[in-house]
Amino acid sequence: MSAAEPVILLGAGGHAKVCIEVFRARGLFDPVACIDPYAKENNVLGVPVHRDEDSQRAFLDRGVKWGFVAIGQNSLRAKLGADLQISGFRLANAISPRACVSPSATLGRGILIMPGAVINAEADIGDHCIVNTNAVVEHDCRVGIACHVAPGSVLGGRVRLEDEVFVGTGASVTPNNVIGKGTVVGAAAAVISNIAAGVTVVGVPARPIIR
Numbered sequence: 001m002s003a004a005e006p007v008i009l010l011g012a013g014g015h016a017k018v019c020i021e022v023f024r025a026r027g028l029f030d031p032v033a034c035i036d037p038y039a040k041e042n043n044v045l046g047v048p049v050h051r052d053e054d055s056q057r058a059f060l061d062r063g064v065k066w067g068f069v070a071i072g073q074n075s076l077r078a079k080l081g082a083d084l085q086i087s088g089f090r091l092a093n094a095i096s097p098r099a100c101v102s103p104s105a106t107l108g109r110g111i112l113i114m115p116g117a118v119i120n121a122e123a124d125i126g127d128h129c130i131v132n133t134n135a136v137v138e139h140d141c142r143v144g145i146a147c148h149v150a151p152g153s154v155l156g157g158r159v160r161l162e163d164e165v166f167v168g169t170g171a172s173v174t175p176n177n178v179i180g181k182g183t184v185v186g187a188a189a190a191v192i193s194n195i196a197a198g199v200t201v202v203g204v205p206a207r208p209i210i211r
């Protein structure tokens with residue numbers, strides 16, 4: 001019999017798939033359901049899908065204590081994560097056994113850390129964050145709530161991401177820079193200065209997209 005704690009996932013798309021594999025690889029949590037009213041499939045990697053939003057309550061009533069939001073979109077992940085906690089669930093962390101997390105790093109709740117990710121000394125990762133495959137969060141970084149550091153991207157030492165920042169695939173941020181709330185850094189961009197809140201920047205060096 002498995003000693004893993006049952007956990008429900010909100011979301012049943014591609015992102016849920018990778019979260020399930022990380023939970024299974026780690027072995028601390030056992031995904032027992034994906035809840036998603038818009039799901040296209042009836043199971044995700046063998047985990048049954050429930051479309052009825054009341055099913056959250058039913059799992060709680062059956063003694064499932066742990067929940068996790070498996071949705072890539074930052075603001076929605078933050079909102080649903082907060083809602084799960086209000087409903088009475090504890091937020092699980094999905095941390096790959098193939099990630100390298102410093103013992104001096106601080107980790108929030110409801111986070112996903114994918115294989116190959118590196119989180120270095122005294123970095124701080126906020127609730128609901130994703131540190132994706134092979135991403136690097138260097139020493140003393142402050143990553144706010146519900147950020148996504150996408151595959152292969154690199155945050156240099158002491159970088160600060162305010163809440164809900166998205167750093168695209170293969171982008172990099174040089175040390176000490178601050179990226180404002182909700183900003184999107186495009187794939188492969190190089191951020192070499194502070195960036196304001198609520199903008200999208202692309203290119204090398206990164207500049208705002210002018211629409």
Ligand SMILES: CC(C)(COP(=O)(O)OP(=O)(O)OC[C@H]1O[C@@H](n2cnc3c(N)ncnc32)[C@H](O)[C@@H]1OP(=O)(O)O)[C@@H](O)C(=O)NCCC(=O)NCCS
Binds near residue numbers: 132150209
């Ligand atoms: C930056 C980004 C969010 C912009 O998306 P968008 O708002 O839909 O913008 P558009 O695709 O309309 O592009 C607008 C302009 O920016 C340019 N642009 C878009 N992304 C760019 C990038 N990463 N680098 C350089 N230029 C880029 C486009 O060529 C276009 O230029 P033009 O106006 O001269 O034609 C998106 O292109 C991107 O890089 N997303 C990251 C995806 C990712 O890493 N996902 C990881 C999932 S795990």
